[in-house]
Amino acid sequence: MYIGNEINRIDAPDKVLGRPVYAEDLSIKGALFGCVFRSTRPHAWIRKIDTSAALASPGIVKTLSCYDIPGENIFGIIKKDQPYLAKDRVRYIGEPVLVVLGETEEAARKASRLIRVEYDDIGVISDPFISGDSKTLIHEKGNLLSHRKVIKGDIEKAFREADVIVEHTYTTTWLDHAFMETESGVGYPDNKGSIVIISSTQNIHYKQKEISKLLAIPEEKIKVIQATTGGGFGGKLDVTVEGFIALSVYHTKRPVVMRFTREESFLSNTKRHPLYIEYKTGARKDGAITAVKVNITGDTGPFASYGETVCLRAAIHATGPYEIPNVRVDSRMFYTNNPVSGAMRGFGVPQLAFAHESQMDEIASMLRLDSFDVRIKNALRKGSSTATSQVLRNSVGIIETLKKVEPYWRRRTRKNDHTGFGLGCMYYGIGNTGVSNPANACLNITGDGKIALHTGACEIGQGSDTVLVQILQEALGLKIEDIVLIRGDTETSKDAGSSSASRQTYISGGAVFDAAKKMRQYLDEKGFYKGRTIREIYASEADKKLLEHNGFFDPPTTPVDPETSKGSPYATYAFATHMTEVEVERETGSCRVKKVYAAHDVGRAINLKNVRGQICGGIAMGVGFALMEEFVPGKSESFDNYYMPTSMDMPDVEVFIVEDCEPTGPFGAKGLGEPALIPQAASIVNAIKDATGVRAFDLPCHIERLKKLIEDKK
Amino acid sequence: MLPDFVSVNPETKEEALAFLDSIGDARVIAGGTDLLVNMKRGESCRNVVDIMNVEGLNRLSVNDGEIVIGSTVTHAAISTITILNDMARSLSAACGLIGSPQIRNMGTVGGNLVNASPAADSISPLLIHDAILSIESKDETREETLENFIIAPYETSLKPCELLTSVCIKALPGYREGYRRTAKRAAWAISRLSVAWAILEDEGRFVDVKLAIGSCTPMPFRPRSVEEFLRGRTKVDPTIGEAVVMVTEEIRKITGDRPSFAYKLPVVSDLVQKALRG
Helix, strand or coil, X not given: CCCCECCCCCCHHHHHCCCCCEHHHCCCCCCEEEEEEECCCCCEEEEEEECHHHHCCCCEEXXXXXXXXXXXXXXXXXXXXXXXXXXXXXXXXXXEEEEEEECCHHHHHHHHCXXXXXXXXXXXXCCHHHHCCCCCCCCCCCCEEEEEEEEECCHHHHHHHCCEEEEEEEECCCCCCXXXXXXXXXXEECCCCCEEEEECCCCHHHHHHHHHHHHCCCXXXXXXXXXXXXXXXXXXXXXXXXXXXXXXXXXXXCCEEEECCHHHHHHHCCECCCEEEEEEEEECCCCCEEEEEEEEEEEEECCCCCHHHHHHHHHHCCCXXXXXXXXXXXXXXXXXXXXXXXXXXXXXXXXXXXXXXXXXXXXXXHCCCCHHHHHHHHECCCCCECCCCCECCCCCCHHHHHHHHHHHHHHCCCCCCCEEEEEEEEEEECCCCCCCCCEEEEEEECCCCCEEEEECCCCCCCCHHHXXXXXXXXHHCCCHHHEEEEECECCCCCCCCCCCCCCHHHHHHHHHHHHHHHHHHHHHHCCHHHCCCHHHHHHHCCCHHHHEEEEEECCCCCCCCCCCCCCCCCCCEEXXXXXXXXXXXXXXXXXXXXXXXXXXXXXXXXXXXXXXHHHHHHHHHHHHHHHCCCCCCCCCCCCCCCCCCCHHHCCEEEEEEECCCCCCCHHHCCCCCCCCCCCHHHHHHHHHHHHHCCCCCECCCCHHHHHHHHHHHC | CCCCCEEECCCCHHHHHHHHHHHCCCEEECCXXXXXXXXXXXXXXXXXXXXXXXXXXXXXXXXXXXXXXXXXXXXXXXXXXXXXXXXXXXXXXXXXXXXXXXXXXXXXXXXXXXXXXXXXXXXXXXHHCCCEEEEECCCCEEEEEHHHHEEECCEECXXXXXXXXXXXXXXXXXXXXXXXXXXXXXXXXXXXXXXXXXXXXXXXXXXXXXXXXXXXXXXXXXXXXXXXXXCCCECCHHHHHHHHHHHHHHHHHHHCCCCCHHXXXXXXXXXXXXXXXX
């Protein structure tokens, strides 16, 4: 048995010894250093750019503007509306205007400080509520990026018939991914006339396509390789340094290095979408929730990035893991001149979990019921219909996760009047929403008697390398020594989609499993399981093409109806319950998270250590989301004034794994990356209410907010 | 990136003072946890005298209830040396809360005082211990109280040729002493508000109360009128309540109303009240 074991990550020894070369560590002899000159205005016409002083500065090589782009000066994961380099107009503070290339980092950065731009300011839209009706258009087609609806049943009738109605507004703010490694990479022209980019990224094939369009060069002439990557969390899905490096290599024919400073990363990287959530819940006396109406207003900044994804995913997940017969969700995403918001662990669902779980507690308290019982009464089960009317047939473990924490919930006792307990539940659709999002994997037998696994799935610290190898081992019954992993190179691997949406274990794992089935049959026919070695099989095979076996998996989904979102947007869902104990210091308003009981239905745990690691990491991020992390445009510049949790803020964590097998997943596995975070902030907010009697409707519930809530209640 | 600068590493005090005297615009590094950050942000500084290797400056001596702390004694040392734990509990508690282990290993008490941040954790405890600073230059040695030494936020009476060499405090035997602060997270955070106290009581009366409040006014300060008010009074809730109101009034007198007071005044009230009640 290779799966479900306490196997160490395959990258652990190297990482412990400090051997891997991260993108940030990469250097090439004779490489130029590139830095980005950025807009200092939120919205303005560019009247004049004066680079004369910069070009006279020592060590400067070149500056590149939008006019140096041979192909299309535009990118974006779904809607392509973001220029690499601003043309005529800037739309946010930090927008790239020029690339500055120097012989050294110092030369490039010094020269960049000498560039002068004349701007004519345009009216600034800094609020999504003003954006929609504003005459100032950030894009020609208007300031509403997306409006998605979820409609089910008869919401008005349900509210009329409800015994109680709870209505509140919840707000969240911008968060930075704050990955350990900032956006970095190198590029060079190779001897075959291609441009090679090695970077810190979550998706190599997407970037290959974008660079191909940027340079008007065929995809085969662009090679993107993933360097060892120091974290992503969604922030390395958009094109960051890669486009600039490619453009610089194109023009200079020299190797080029780029590395954002932390300040630059804070300024320019996409953020978690701030959402304004108006939430109305109707219930019967017995605790059955009969109606949910939600209005979501989001700020996506000046470019789409993942705004449409967040808009839809937030709407679909707005009800939480409960069966609600009557639903109406309106989710709108507006353009503003604030920072670009994009993908960040959970795509809007952590924000909604904060809202729906707060509502659950409020409903329970109004009905004088135990909030645990209300959750279990409404929880999805096999045969349930979701808000999009998708009937769940398999792998619906939410009740099991509740039952795992139930003994602790029933036995809980408040040690004193400043401790409290809270619950948070969630469900999360694995993979992209209502679209095909396949992964490929390729296996072949090598001359030295090994099975090589080629995958385009980016290991960003989440553990996909280990999980994919374990799946392969299990399927073929091979020892680790018999396997070679070749990962993250567009030349040697086919598209596996991005490392996002908690999808790689389920989807790339599925592709590896598919390839392994074919390989297993081949090996079996060739006598491997009767004692022949792989080396012998290789040597005896006349047609070497037969040594290769490709795998493919695309989760079965249906597109959602554009008006009602009816459909099956995800093939499978993950479920979780967190129970959190907090201690609140009433004098200072500081809240410490003491203990978390985290139960997750992962379908099947491929690697127990990875599962626990993901959950602990998600909880740490949830502590930050709930209590301190807050990106304030213009103020949050670096870790000096962006507070995220340290190890001292980390609670004790007890993990419970629920394995309600997903039939379409490799050995029953689903996904966990985002689910680990999603219910955490909600459970903290509910625990604070239990401890103090006050409820936070705005995140983060930092010391000042919490103290004010406590004072106001006095 | 750090700008280019020249650094010297004297090994004796005399050498260090000679450098300071002759260079003129030199900045002293005593740990560098503030200076290097500021330089990275663009603060100009061409010449640096690193005093971390100067013999004797990292010494701590105790004599007859008087404690002399050399200016390069680190926060880590102050927070872990048993004798300071006993004789100046508020100071060792405060220094144990500064930054992270790395910062506490580098940062020094001298650096903390000369940087003179309104949020410096060591200042409030040193104020209640009536700290007297020894300041030396090539030609002169002078002493100054900590209260007079800091003249404005990030500004002290130290002249460019002078070096803060040590801090002298008196133990407060019999006093109930402590330090509490609030910050945005459990560790590695700048103090948002802090209170240091040393309280001597006898048979339900306040004999002597020393209070200092940090991160609230331009400089951490002692609310002397409150200390005076409490002297000799019975320790009862109405008296404590009155004292708490006086503290907030004194803060308002210094700075007027500030937006941050919506948070800080309720916190300072609760913390002072808790300290006085014991």
